[in-house]
Amino acid sequence: MKPQALFLLPPGWNALGADSFSSAVYDALLEGRDRYAPEAIDYFVGFRPPPGFLKSLPKLKAVISLGAGVDGFLQDPDYPKAVPLVRSVDPNLAIQMGEYVVMHALMIHRHQRFFDAAQAEHQWRQRMLTRNAADIRVGILGLGTIGAHIAAKLQAFDFQTLGWSRSRKEAPGVKSFAGAGELPAFLSQCDILVCVLPLTPDTRGILNSALFAQLPQGAYVINVARGAHLIEADLIAALDSGHLAGAVLDVFQTEPLPPDSPIWRHPKITATPHIAGITEPRSALAYVEDCIRRAEAGQPLPNVVNVARGY
Numbered sequence: 393m394k395p396q397a398l399f400l401l402p403p404g405w406n407a408l409g410a411d412s413f414s415s416a417v418y419d420a421l422l423e424g425r426d427r428y429a430p431e432a433i434d435y436f437v438g439f440r441p442p443p444g445f446l447k448s449l450p451k452l453k454a455v456i457s458l459g460a461g462v463d464g465f466l467q468d469p470d471y472p473k474a475v476p477l478v479r480s481v482d483p484n485l486a487i488q489m490g491e492y493v494v495m496h497a498l499m500i501h502r503h504q505r506f507f508d509a510a511q512a513e514h515q516w517r518q519r520m521l522t523r524n525a526a527d528i529r530v531g532i533l534g535l536g537t538i539g540a541h542i543a544a545k546l547q548a549f550d551f552q553t554l555g556w557s558r559s560r561k562e563a564p565g566v567k568s569f570a571g572a573g574e575l576p577a578f579l580s581q582c583d584i585l586v587c588v589l590p591l592t593p594d595t596r597g598i599l600n601s602a603l604f605a606q607l608p609q610g611a612y613v614i615n616v617a618r619g620a621h622l623i624e625a626d627l628i629a630a631l632d633s634g635h636l637a638g639a640v641l642d643v644f645q646t647e648p649l650p651p652d653s654p655i656w657r658h659p660k661i662t663a664t665p666h667i668a669g670i671t672e673p674r675s676a677l678a679y680v681e682d683c684i685r686r687a688e689a690g691q692p693l694p695n696v697v698n699v700a701r702g703y
C-alpha cells in the first residue's frame with residue numbers, strides 16, 4: 393500500500409489538473425477536494441497551512457514545504473515540532489532570485505527609474521553614470537543557498553559583493569561577515585543592501601531605522617526575503633530624510649499590499665507582488681516525490697529544517 397500525501401495547494405496551483413499529483417510513490421489527496429481520514433495521512437505538502445491544521449494530522453512522518461522559507465509553518469504555536477520539516481531547495485528558485493536582484497541592481501546603477509520618468513513626460517533627459525559597477529558594493533544579508541547564488545550572478549556584472557551570515561563563508565569573491573558583532577562593519581560597506589534572510593525571531597524587524605542609519609548615505613535596500621523583516625514606516629522615514637536613495641520591495645507586512653499603502657505611490661520605491669522567486673509546480677512535485685521515496689526507503693530526508701533555529 394502506498395503512503396498518503398495530503399496537499400494544501402498554494403494560490404495559483406489550483407489550475408493544475410488532478411493528474412499532476414498522481415505518483416507511483418504515494419497516493420495524493422487534495423485538501424478541500426478529497427475526503428480523507430486525518431490519522432491515515434503520512435505526509436503533508438504545502439506552504440502556509442492555517443495555524444493548528446498540522447496538529448490535526450496525528451501520524452505525520454514528515455512535512456514538506458513547497459517554499460524555501462518555512463516561517464509560515466513555524467509561526468504556528470501548535471506546529472508538531474517532532475515531525476521533520478523539509479524545505480524546498482530548488483535551483484530554479486535561486487536562478488529566479490538571482491535574475492531579480494541583478495536586474496534591480498543594474499536598474500539602480502543605470503538610473504532606469506530616472507529614464508522611465510523622463511519617457512512618461514516625453515522628455516529627452518540624459519544622465520551620466522556616476523560610477524562603474526565595479527565601484528558599487530552589494531551586501532547580502534543571508535549568504536545561504538539563494539544569497540550565495542545572487543552574489544555569483546552580481547559578480548558577473550562586476551559588482552563587488554559582501555555577505556553576512558551566522559557562520560563564516562568561503563563563497564568565491566564574497567567578503568564574508570559573520571554574526572551580530574560584524575554586522576555594523578558589513579553595513580557600513582553596502583551601497584546596495586539585499587535582504588534574503590529567513591524570517592526567524594532573530595531576524596524579524598531587522599530592516600529598521602537603527603540598521604538604515606548604519607548604511608552609507610545614498611544607499612539602496614532590496615528586500616526579497618519576507619515582509620516582516622522590514623519596518624515599513626522606518627524605511628519611508630529613511631527615504632524621505634534622504635539618507636536612503638531608494639528601495640525595491642518584493643515582500644510586504646500585509647500581502648496583497650493594500651491599495652491605500654503609501655508604498656505604492658512612494659517615488660523612491662519599486663514594488664512587485666512577491667514574484668522574485670516562484671516555486672515551479674513540476675520541479676516541486678518531483679522534489680516531493682524524491683523526498684517521500686527516500687523516507688519510505690528509510691533514507692535520510694534532504695534539507696531538514698532546524699526547528700529550534702527557525703530555518
Ligand code: NAP
Pocket residue numbers: 460461462485489533534535536537538539556557558559560571572588589590591592594595616617618642643666667668669670703
Ligand atoms: P538558507 O539557505 O537557509 O540561508 C539562510 C542564510 O541566512 C544563511 O546563510 C544563514 O546563516 C543566514 N542567517 C539566518 N539567520 C541569521 C542570523 N540570525 N544572523 C545572520 N545570518 C543568519 O535559505 P535560502 O534558501 O537562501 O532562503 C532564504 C530566504 O529567502 C527564505 O527563508 C525565504 O524567506 C526567502 N525567499 C523569498 C522568495 C521570494 O519570492 N521573495 C523566494 C524564495 C525564498 P548560516 O549559513 O551561517 O546558517
